[in-house]
Structures are given as structure tokens and as C-alpha cells.
Amino acid sequence: MIELGYKQIGEGKITLVFLHELMGSCKNYNMILPYIDSKIFTCYFVDLRGYGKSIHLSGEYTCNEATSDIINLIEHLNLENVNLVAHSMSTMIAQKIALEHSKKISQLILVTPISAAGIQLPKSSQDKLLHDMKNNKENIEDIVKSSSKRYNNTWIQERVDMAYSSSTLDARVGYMNMYLSTNFLDEVHTLNIPIKIIVGTYDFPIFSYKTINRLFSKPYTNVEILECLEAGHYPMIECPVYFASKLELFCV
Numbered sequence: 001m002i003e004l005g006y007k008q009i010g011e012g013k014i015t016l017v018f019l020h021e022l023m024g025s026c027k028n029y030n031m032i033l034p035y036i037d038s039k040i041f042t043c044y045f046v047d048l049r050g051y052g053k054s055i056h057l058s059g060e061y062t063c064n065e066a067t068s069d070i071i072n073l074i075e076h077l078n079l080e081n082v083n084l085v086a087h088s089m090s091t092m093i094a095q096k097i098a099l100e101h102s103k104k105i106s107q108l109i110l111v112t113p114i115s116a117a118g119i120q121l122p123k124s125s126q127d128k129l130l131h132d133m134k135n136n137k138e139n140i141e142d143i144v145k146s147s148s149k150r151y152n153n154t155w156i157q158e159r160v161d162m163a164y165s166s167s168t169l170d171a172r173v174g175y176m177n178m179y180l181s182t183n184f185l186d187e188v189h190t191l192n193i194p195i196k197i198i199v200g201t202y203d204f205p206i207f208s209y210k211t212i213n214r215l216f217s218k219p220y221t222n223v224e225i226l227e228c229l230e231a232g233h234y235p236m237i238e239c240p241v242y243f244a245s246k247l248e249l250f251c252v
Contacts, residue, residue: 004073005053006046010038014251016083017074018045019090021112021233022175023140023163025052028087031237035244040252046073048090050171061174063182067096074104083251085109088207088233089179092116096184098191107194109250112207112233115215117185118178119206126180134173140164147233150202188219195223196250198243200231207233 007026020026026045036043047054048066059065070093074082082105086094091113098105121129132139140163148156163172197216199209209227216223226246231238 001072002049002057002059002069003076004046004048004057004069005055006044006073007053009033009043009045010036010041012038012040012042014041014083015079015081016041016043016085016109016247016251017070017079018043019070019084019086019094020047020051021088021090022172022179023143023159023166025162025166027052027162027166028234029236031240032244032247035241037248040248044073044077044079046070048093048171048175050168050174052166055166055168055171058168058170059174061171061178063093063096063178063184066090066093066175066178067100070097071101071104074101080104081106083107083109085111085247086113087111087236089114089175092118092179092182095188095191098193099184099187102191102193105193107196107250109196109198109247111198111235112200112203113197113212113216114179115185116188116219117183117215119180120183121180129180130173130177133176134169136169147204150232185219191220192222195220196246197223197225198235198246199225199227200233200235200238201227201229202232204233 018029025047049057049059084094084105091110094108095116144159199212228235228239236243
């Protein structure tokens with residue numbers, strides 16, 4: 001059994017486990033750390049295989065593998081009543097974890113989430129995305145620029161540098177393939193724990209409030225969706241005080 005790398009912050013009774021997105025790592029959450037009450041919360045910021053503190057760990061980079069890795073870590077750390085926080089691509093993994101390990105997960109907090117059906121695109125579009133990511137044809141730059149039209153070049157370059165430095169190419173391609181090809185939507189009707197969702201007004205249309213409400217309200221019975229009016233795809237970086245405050249509101 002491998003053990004994923006993680007950073008622990010705080011010593012409180014309420015447990016949060018954080019998962020990251022495709023083009024960053026758990027460093028994406030660094031901006032919220034000054035606003036997390038360490039006497040109330042114990043936070044575990046976990047890096048998936050091929051990312052951050054787990055960059056040396058290779059694998060198949062599938063939803064099932066990542067789910068197993070996180071469950072093993074939760075068991076190893078003997079955690080109970082986990083508030084599982086996930087961002088973008090890892091929200092699929094979080095939903096799968098809750099399905100398979102519901103006794104340990106008290107609620108899901110999903111940020112700019114992907115549904116259990118994944119991102120459904122024509123096969124030709126999937127193949128192009130994977131090909132461009134694998135062959136490094138400025139795919140990362142294009143994605144960052146298209147999601148950062150409100151911001152300056154310093155922000156854009158920082159996000160591009162983060163994407164390249166935080167992970168291996170195999171991991172990025174693998175997890176992109178995960179959310180393009182994985183679908184367990186028919187399973188999630190059994191999941192009854194609370195699900196809190198944060199979206200950003202300036203995110204891509206597929207992550208908009210309207211789209212997320214449509215995708216998540218039907219299969220789940222206990223969903224609350226908040227829209228951060230000053231954020232795009234990165235509420236924890238763009239609005240860290242707001243983000244940390246909402247986490248506390250969800251959990252306390």
C-alpha cells in the first residue's frame with residue numbers, strides 16, 4: 001500500500017481532507033491558511049499520485065485508484081467524520097470515496113465540481129484534448145488564458161508555472177482521461193450525505209451555477225450550491241477569506 005503525501009495543519013476536533021485540481025496541487029489552498037481556525041479544525045491537504053508531495057508516486061491515475069489511495073490514507077490516519085473538500089477534477093474522486101466509504105465521510109464540499117458522469121465530449125474532442133496535453137502543444141497555456149481573461153499576465157504566468165511544476169505529464173494526462181472517460185452516475189442515488197457546492201461566477205460555462213444546479217440537483221437529494229460572485233475557477237485563491245469563511249459555516 002502506498003501512502004500519499006500530505007500536509008497537516010491545525011489540532012481541532014473537526015476534520016477536513018482537501019483534494020486538488022488537474023493543474024495545481026494542494027498548494028492551491030495556501031491562500032486560505034491564515035483564515036482557518038487551527039483550534040477548531042484539523043486539515044489534511046493531500047496530493048494525488050504524480051502531484052506535489054506525491055509527485056514521486058506513479059500509477060494508473062484512475063478514479064478507482066485515487067479513491068483507494070485516499071481511503072487507505074483516511075484509514076491509516078484513523079480519521080472519522082471527515083469533511084471532504086475537493087476541487088474540479090478531484091470532485092469526481094470525492095464522490096466515489098463517499099460512495100465507497102460513507103461511514104467515514106460526514107459531508108462533501110465540492111468546488112467548481114464535475115458530476116459523476118464526467119465531462120462528456122465527442123470522442124474526437126476527447127482525443128484532441130488528450131493528444132495536446134500529452135504532446136505539450138501549449139494546451140495548459142490555452143486553458144489558463146481562456147479562464148483568466150479578467151486577470152493580468154502575472155497571474156496567467158503563475159498559473160502556467162504552477163501547472164507544469166506541480167505534477168508529472170503522465171499524471172496530468174491520466175487524470176484528464178479520468179474525467180473524460182469515467183461515468184458512475186447510476187450509482188450516486190444511494191449517497192445521502194450533505195453536499196455543499198461552491199461555483200464561481202466567472203468560471204467556464206460548464207461550471208456555471210445553472211449547469212451545476214442541473215447536473216447535481218437531480219441525482220442528489222441533499223445539495224446546497226453557493227455562487228462566489230468575484231471568482232472564476234479558483235475561489236480559494238481569488239477569494240480566500242470568503243472561501244475559508246464558507247468552509248467554517250459548512251462545518252461548524
